[in-house]
Amino acid sequence: SYVLTQPPSVSVAPGKTARITCGGDNIGSISVHWYQQKAGQAPVLVIYRDTDRPSGIPERFSGSSSGGTATLSISRVEAGDEADYYCQVWDSSNDYVFGTGTKVTVL
Amino acid sequence: QITLKESGPALVKPTQTLTLTCTFSGFSLSTSGVAVGWVRQPPGKALEWLALSYWDDDKRYSPSLRSRLNITKDTSKNQVVLTMTNMDPVDTATYYCVHRQAAAVWFDPWGQGTLVTVSS
Numbered sequence: 001s002y003v004l005t006q007p008p009s010v011s012v013a014p015g016k017t018a019r020i021t022c023g024g025d026n027i028g029s030i031s032v033h034w035y036q037q038k039a040g041q042a043p044v045l046v047i048y049r050d051t052d053r054p055s056g057i058p059e060r061f062s063g064s065s066s067g068g069t070a071t072l073s074i075s076r077v078e079a080g081d082e083a084d085y086y087c088q089v090w091d092s093s094n095d096y097v098f099g100t101g102t103k104v105t106v107l
Numbered sequence: 108q109i110t111l112k113e114s115g116p117a118l119v120k121p122t123q124t125l126t127l128t129c130t131f132s133g134f135s136l137s138t139s140g141v142a143v144g145w146v147r148q149p150p151g152k153a154l155e156w157l158a159l160s161y162w163d164d165d166k167r168y169s170p171s172l173r174s175r176l177n178i179t180k181d182t183s184k185n186q187v188v189l190t191m192t193n194m195d196p197v198d199t200a201t202y203y204c205v206h207r208q209a210a211a212v213w214f215d216p217w218g219q220g221t222l223v224t225v226s227s
Contacts, residue, residue, distance in 0.1 A: 033213035042203055045215040054215060086154055090212035095167050096156035
């Protein structure tokens, strides 16, 4: 099965940039999507197709993908960005696969 | 505006079959390319995709749970139903209904989720 690996946690000071990585075999050749899940809430799509932002998502959220790693960046981090973040891909063999999740803590 | 809402039992016993209903609005599941599916999340753990029902009657299942899952749709009622057989305590999770738009391989939006506990 296809595995997407994320760091369990990332800590960042307010106003700084948080970077969350997502690693998987040949991930650079498939689109990666990112979700934000605040405590007690359903996930919300924040990035799709590696770099696109849905309407209503702040420009502070951006995505990139290169080689074997995709990255979600959150610039000018705010307290309200504290949440769990999940990457997700579609793979022809395994269909929809989610990453292991990263908890972002704002210091 | 697309909305999805899950309904079903909050508690099921081990070995029983779970039946969950997703009732949605704001789109039609007969529109080309559209799909509705299910994702679950055990307490404190990661998201796990379960199944997807497509506009053209195609169905896709998680390889690891395929033998226990069945997904059906009722386009006239705007509903998708998921059944999972032989429930076990490890299946305790919040179950989310999700929308997939045409030509997309991501989910947006999600339902609020429903917590299902498996316990005798």
